[in-house]
Amino acid sequence: MPKTHVTMKVNGSEVEGLAEPRTLLVHFLREQAQLTGTHIGCETSHCGACTIDIDGMSVKSCTMLAVQANGSDITTIEGMANADGSLSALQEGFRMMHGLQCGFCTPGMILRAHRLLKENPSPTEAEIRAGISGNICRCTGYQNIVKAIQYAAAKINGVEFQEAAE
Amino acid sequence: MNDMTPTREQREAALEGMGCKRKRVEDIRFTQGKGNYVDDVKLPGMLHGDFVRSPHAHARVKAIHTEEALKVPGVLAVITAETLKTVNLAWMPTLAGDVQMVLADGKVLFQNQEVAFVVATDRYAADDGVAKVVVEYEALPVLVDPFKAMDADAPVLREDLAGKTSGAHGPRKHHNHVFEWAIGDKDLTDAAFAKADVTIKEMISYHRTHPSPLETCQCVCSFDKIKGELTIWGTFQAPHVIRTVVALIAKIPEHKIHVIAPDIGGGFGNKVGAYPGYICAAVASIVTGKPVKWVEDRIENLTATSFARDYHMTTELAATKEGKVTGLRVHVLADHGAFDACADPSKWPAGFFNIVTGSYDFPVAHCVVDGIYTNKAPGGVAYRCSFRVTEAAYCIERAMDILAQKLGMDPADLRLKNFVKTEQFPYHSALGWEYDSGDYHTAMRKMMEAVDYAGLRKEQAEKRAAFKRGETRDIMGIGVSFFTEIVGAGPSKNCDILGIAMFDSCEIRLHPTGAGIARVGSKSQGQGHETTWAQIIATEIGIPADNIMVEEGNTDTAPYGLGTYGSRSTPVAGAAIAMAARKIKAKAQMIAAYKLEVHEDDLEWDIDGFRVKGLPEKVMSMKDICWAAYNSVPPGMEPGLEAVSYYDPPNMTYPFGAYLCVMDIDVDTGVYKVRRFYALDDCGTRINPMIIEGQIHGGLTEAFAIAMGQEIRYDAEGNVVTGSFMDFFMPTAVETPHWETDFTVTPSPHHPIGAKGVGESPNVGGVPAFSNAVNDAFAFLGSTHIQMPHDFWRNWQAAKSLGVLA
Numbered sequence: 008m009p010k011t012h013v014t015m016k017v018n019g020s021e022v023e024g025l026a027e028p029r030t031l032l033v034h035f036l037r038e039q040a041q042l043t044g045t046h047i048g049c050e051t052s053h054c055g056a057c058t059i060d061i062d063g064m065s066v067k068s069c070t071m072l073a074v075q076a077n078g079s080d081i082t083t084i085e086g087m088a089n090a091d092g093s094l095s096a097l098q099e100g101f102r103m104m105h106g107l108q109c110g111f112c113t114p115g116m117i118l119r120a121h122r123l124l125k126e127n128p129s130p131t132e133a134e135i136r137a138g139i140s141g142n143i144c145r146c147t148g149y150q151n152i153v154k155a156i157q158y159a160a161a162k163i164n165g166v167e168f169q170e171a172a173e
Numbered sequence: 174m175n176d177m178t179p180t181r182e183q184r185e186a187a188l189e190g191m192g193c194k195r196k197r198v199e200d201i202r203f204t205q206g207k208g209n210y211v212d213d214v215k216l217p218g219m220l221h222g223d224f225v226r227s228p229h230a231h232a233r234v235k236a237i238h239t240e241e242a243l244k245v246p247g248v249l250a251v252i253t254a255e256t257l258k259t260v261n262l263a264w265m266p267t268l269a270g271d272v273q274m275v276l277a278d279g280k281v282l283f284q285n286q287e288v289a290f291v292v293a294t295d296r297y298a299a300d301d302g303v304a305k306v307v308v309e310y311e312a313l314p315v316l317v318d319p320f321k322a323m324d325a326d327a328p329v330l331r332e333d334l335a336g337k338t339s340g341a342h343g344p345r346k347h348h349n350h351v352f353e354w355a356i357g358d359k360d361l362t363d364a365a366f367a368k369a370d371v372t373i374k375e376m377i378s379y380h381r382t383h384p385s386p387l388e389t390c391q392c393v394c395s396f397d398k399i400k401g402e403l404t405i406w407g408t409f410q411a412p413h414v415i416r417t418v419v420a421l422i423a424k425i426p427e428h429k430i431h432v433i434a435p436d437i438g439g440g441f442g443n444k445v446g447a448y449p450g451y452i453c454a455a456v457a458s459i460v461t462g463k464p465v466k467w468v469e470d471r472i473e474n475l476t477a478t479s480f481a482r483d484y485h486m487t488t489e490l491a492a493t494k495e496g497k498v499t500g501l502r503v504h505v506l507a508d509h510g511a512f513d514a515c516a517d518p519s520k521w522p523a524g525f526f527n528i529v530t531g532s533y534d535f536p537v538a539h540c541v542v543d544g545i546y547t548n549k550a551p552g553g554v555a556y557r558c559s560f561r562v563t564e565a566a567y568c569i570e571r572a573m574d575i576l577a578q579k580l581g582m583d584p585a586d587l588r589l590k591n592f593v594k595t596e597q598f599p600y601h602s603a604l605g606w607e608y609d610s611g612d613y614h615t616a617m618r619k620m621m622e623a624v625d626y627a628g629l630r631k632e633q634a635e636k637r638a639a640f641k642r643g644e645t646r647d648i649m650g651i652g653v654s655f656f657t658e659i660v661g662a663g664p665s666k667n668c669d670i671l672g673i674a675m676f677d678s679c680e681i682r683l684h685p686t687g688a689g690i691a692r693v694g695s696k697s698q699g700q701g702h703e704t705t706w707a708q709i710i711a712t713e714i715g716i717p718a719d720n721i722m723v724e725e726g727n728t729d730t731a732p733y734g735l736g737t738y739g740s741r742s743t744p745v746a747g748a749a750i751a752m753a754a755r756k757i758k759a760k761a762q763m764i765a766a767y768k769l770e771v772h773e774d775d776l777e778w779d780i781d782g783f784r785v786k787g788l789p790e791k792v793m794s795m796k797d798i799c800w801a802a803y804n805s806v807p808p809g810m811e812p813g814l815e816a817v818s819y820y821d822p823p824n825m826t827y828p829f830g831a832y833l834c835v836m837d838i839d840v841d842t843g844v845y846k847v848r849r850f851y852a853l854d855d856c857g858t859r860i861n862p863m864i865i866e867g868q869i870h871g872g873l874t875e876a877f878a879i880a881m882g883q884e885i886r887y888d889a890e891g892n893v894v895t896g897s898f899m900d901f902f903m904p905t906a907v908e909t910p911h912w913e914t915d916f917t918v919t920p921s922p923h924h925p926i927g928a929k930g931v932g933e934s935p936n937v938g939g940v941p942a943f944s945n946a947v948n949d950a951f952a953f954l955g956s957t958h959i960q961m962p963h964d965f966w967r968n969w970q971a972a973k974s975l976g977v978l979a
Binding site: 027029030037042043044045046048050053054056087088098099101102103105107109110111112117136137139145148149150151153 | 202210385386388439699701863866872873906911912
């Protein structure tokens with residue numbers, strides 16, 4: 008099948024490669040860009056493990072073609088740490104609040120939470136729950152994920168967060 | 174005292190040992206996308222395999238045409254049963270003593286059964302090849318209803334078993350019969366029923382569902398022809414068992430098989446068994462000489478790779494009119510699908526279903542399980558469950574509610590009246606278990622106080638009256654569940670897998686500078702073993718948890734273990750870890766005595782080292798002992814500081830808990846709302862309370878899913894109608910209730926650190942709490958038992974059948 012040359016900015020670096028018209032963006036990222044932090048859990052757009060950030064939007068990369076992402080600006084989990092390599096507020100929040108267990112949903116969950124907090128810097132619990140409802144977690148029951156996002160929001164907003172992980 | 178000298182509290186805290194909410198070491202990599210899951214494994218020249226699957230639930234395979242598929246660019250091979258027969262692998266043994274087709278051999282027995290395996294240069298080309306394989310089928314009559322499986326004219330499913338009147342677990346009484354398993358005293362039980370004041374009888378079904386971890390089952394197989402070695406990276410909850418199974422069926426010497434279970438994206442029982450994908454990828458690697466990856470998609474996972482439950486339990490209780498239970502009788506029709514691929518200990522065809530007497534002091538009981546074949550996917554795995562304990566707990570907890578309703582008693586009072594009493598432990602149950610410890614009354618009363626149980630019942634009575642007056646269309650249900658689990662399989666006297674006793678193991682090696690590595694036979698799939706195992710060691714030998722690296726999953730380096738499932742890791746591997754640590758501590762004491770120039774008996778342990786009794790300033794820290802172990806051990810002693818322990822537990826452990834669910838249901842729509850869920854767990858000694866709470870949140874969410882909608886459902890033709898996340902209920906953060914957790918601590922008397930295991934308790938206790946809440950809501954309208962799952966539509970149907978809709 009003929010291939011198309013695609014170029015995109017991923018975590019601040021130019022990535023280019025050849026993709027078939029049918030190549031899913033998630034496969035392009037995982038297999039050509041070697042960024043395996045983005046996961047695949049269902050391939051029907053339900054689970055959100057493949058969620059990345061594209062041009063300021065949360066996108067499930069199993070439901071977008073690599074050619075559609077040509078020229079776009081992408082952030083994946085590999086681009087979420089602070090510039091000095093330390094954990095970002097969200098990454099730290101997930102660890103401090105025990106917001107992950109097997110870790111498989113975590114990259115998608117963090118990327119979704121990242122966009123959610125950009126859109127709504129101080130979400131209520133209900134807004135967080137609705138905001139991550141496109142992402143399935145099988146391990147945590149979400150309660151500590153909600154706290155992880157609250158922790159990050161507080162840290163980003165410079166206010167104190169005292170809730171302990173349950 | 175020097176200001177710089179740490180206090181005892183500071184020394185204790187620095188260890189981050191047992192009881193501490195230590196943050197997880199795994200999270201550093203997982204939060205940065207640096208986990209290493211199977212699909213992340215990429216080898217030079219690696220090929221991809223994908224299955225041609227049957228659209229039919231029961232059909233004869235007349236022909237498989239592969240010519241067009243082999244013309245597809247990138248496709249290198251198409252493997253069929255005929256190919257596999259050349260290496261004697263067309264069929265494989267199951268853990269339950271049955272055999273299972275790896276690829277369709279003459280017929281197919283369930284929808285999406287594996288028919289051919291296409292191997293290609295990438296996953297897209299493999300898919301293209303799958304589309305070009307043409308299979309000629311001749312449809313056969315389909316058997317879906319388990320209650321018709323043993324009809325005289327039921328279709329013959331397993332032609333390979335023709336004429337076999339006995340199977341792995343005794344006589345077969347019909348061509349679709351797998352086994353009959355009977356336990357307890359039938360005559361005494363019949364006698365108890367004959368003289369009972371009150372009896373109840375109900376067919377309680379626990380529907381077919383699926384563990385569905387977010388990462389599906391997958392593997393990469395790489396056969397090195399020069400060395401004759403096979404390396405398998407796979408999503409394995411029990412990597413050593415996989416190695417032994419491969420050695421037995423593929424005839425490769427076991428030392429030339431390297432099984433690596435890297436990070437695993439959830440298991441929940443799905444990743445215990447051996448599946449055709451593993452065999453096909455291994456054979457494909459042998460045939461092509463290249464590494465071959467197989468990654469299941471979600472539909473394949475839900476429809477072909479195992480299932481859980483599917484138990485239909487006709488349950489009878491006998492009791493006095495005062496509400497004292499006098500007998501239990503259960504007959505189970507167990508739908509095993511096309512092949513009996515249950516992942517139970519080998520001698521237990523129905524797992525530990527004989528824990529069905531629950532938390533109650535039944536003088537007699539009798540239980541019979543009939544396993545049958547149907548045209549459904551094989552499996553019978555323990556979905557967050559210790560081998561049919563979830564089914565047993567649901568059975569008894571639903572039955573106790575039904576009995577309470579018949580007696581006109583409060584369900585909590587009925588339970589309190591019948592609990593095994595604290596002084597009865599160790600308690601011998603009527604169906605043969607020895608419960609190690611428990612304090613059921615305390616747990617139950619603590620729960621009732623915490624939720625204001627009496628207040629809730631009062632509110633419910635008022636709501637019911639209001640409903641009858643036509644003032645509300647909401648009904649309120651209070652679901653009580655009190656479960657006793659049996660976990661930690663298990664003692665070699667009664668537990669083995671394919672003849673291998675179900676011990677577990679740990680090897681600890683301390684380095685000169687006071688750090689070390691622990692290798693363990695268990696395998697985390699998200700439970701956080703790298704964090705908690707180090708905590709046990711930290712408390713046992715006084716080396717900070719941060720200085721202990723925990724490694725699991727590589728069969729070349731880890732000692733042989735039976736893996737992680739059935740809440741067995743803490744009861745068995747956790748004990749091995751403590752015992753290995755104690756061997757190290759014993760040697761450390763000899764070294765310290767030598768260095769401090771005292772007798773060993775003159776030393777006592779103090780947090781992170783030894784001190785001389787009565788001379789508290791004369792101490793030697795474990796850190797210093799580690800150094801001494803490598804340069805100045807006592808004469809005659811071998812240098813080094815390491816130990817191995819293989820732990821064969823003397824008994825199972827018996828975690829328990831008291832759960833309560835408050836639910837409101839709108840009868841006109843069937844829409845429910847979980848208003849409150851309280852879970853009190855007693856898992857004995859608590860190693861890391863943060864991780865325990867996380868396990869409980871997750872298990873409750875899975876219980877919520879199962880009770881309220883998560884079902885693998887088949888239509889009359891054997892088509893799976895819930896085969897993707899579109900139809901298979903997967904709760905999101907919006908549907909999932911808020912969880913309240915609580916605990917009591919009753920240590921296990923036989924476990925080195927008193928721990929009992931916790932991962933599965935919330936699923937075991939959660940499902941009956943939800944179902945009892947729904948059933949309790951409808952009870953005052955004349956309902957006795959409504960089958961799970963309790964989705965909106967079924968709730969609405971229940972309301973309709975009870976005549977409360979306009």
